[in-house]
Amino acid sequence: MSVASSASQMISDPRFPGAKLHESAYVDEGASIGSGTRIWHFVHILPDVSIGRDCVLGQNVMIGPHVSVGDNCKIQNNVALYQGVRLEDDVFCGPSCVFTNVNNPRAFVERKNEFRATLVKKGASIGANATIVCGHTIGAYAFIAAGAVVTSDVPDYALMVGVPARRKGWVSRTGELLGPDLVCPRTGETYRETAGGNLEVFAAK
């Protein structure tokens, strides 16, 4: 099948005005999808999911029940957002990154009342194949490197690398690595470290 004919199978669903869905996607009852959002092949959206405006959900994405996705999020191929995950606006989930919602699963023990929440704050990016162990918050504009395993809360603007993920530096709102001057090389925006060891915007552009 050519790319052109595949794209032409994007359809409008009267339940979701302004959104486009590939004909192979399934959307269960009670879901809401914002205008401008595009949903690609073989996506499954379970009941009572909320997806904001202008998002893109790539091939094979699964959004579990009651999950909330903000505006302008990009969720790449093969990502599953299990119940308990919440994405704020402008979040990027790289291909095949992994979320979890049970800390100590056993096939033969029921733990449906023990889901741990995961919050990904505004503007954060998660690299390809990274794993987010449940029960943690990823701070605003944080950057999780490809293949990292997050096992603790992540501060705003932190660049987290490795297994387990450790903070290797700071990144700007636009995802540029900050040098010792804490000036974004792309925008000129400046940042400063707080007494508590976190990063905040000092002078916005």
Ligand SMILES: CC(C)(COP(=O)(O)OP(=O)(O)OC[C@H]1O[C@@H](n2cnc3c(N)ncnc32)[C@H](O)[C@@H]1OP(=O)(O)O)[C@@H](O)C(=O)NCCC(=O)NCCS
């Ligand atoms: C973390 C990241 C942003 C760093 O990029 P960068 O600033 O260009 O870094 P460099 O490639 O110069 O690497 C700097 C160092 O970090 C290491 N490093 C880079 N990425 C790493 C990763 N994902 N895990 C572990 N170490 C990593 C490099 O080996 C190098 O180590 P060294 O200083 O000992 O030689 C990038 O490597 C990354 O993981 N991007 C995510 C890509 C992705 O998943 N995209 C999804 C959409 S397609």
